[in-house]
Amino acid sequence: MAETTDDRLRLLIERIERLEEEKKGIADDLREVYGEAKAVGYDVKIMRQIVRLRKMKADDRREMDMVLETYKSALGID
């Protein structure tokens, strides 16, 4: 029984480790794509903003813009 539970724990940990490896691979790929983009002259910070904006629903995006404008005008940022 102790062996069975040890195996179970080990298998769970190994699954986690495999997934963490995959996650690391993807993070590396992402770094590579952003590096490529930067190399051809794109602004990586703005690209990250674009990715974030495209993830949002159009309505949410418009609402965010409106709130942002309100805050900006309240603080005298033009």
Place this chain on the structure above:
Amino acid sequence: MAETTDDRLRLLIERIERLEEEKKGIADDLREVYGEAKAVGYDVKIMRQIVRLRKMKADDRREMDMVLETYKSALGID
């Protein structure tokens, strides 16, 4: 030319979005494995510590333990 650069930007953004999707999938899988572990009675916090410890070299682990012990004894934690 403008179209070519627009395409290039779009393709880069789409690659990023695909990778972000994959990353999300893996994060979901990880959550599932930890959920499974929790359901069978394992302590998720300790499992995360185990994953971290297994990633370290034995030497680094031993050194960390020694430093930790030193700090604990300096602070009267037993």
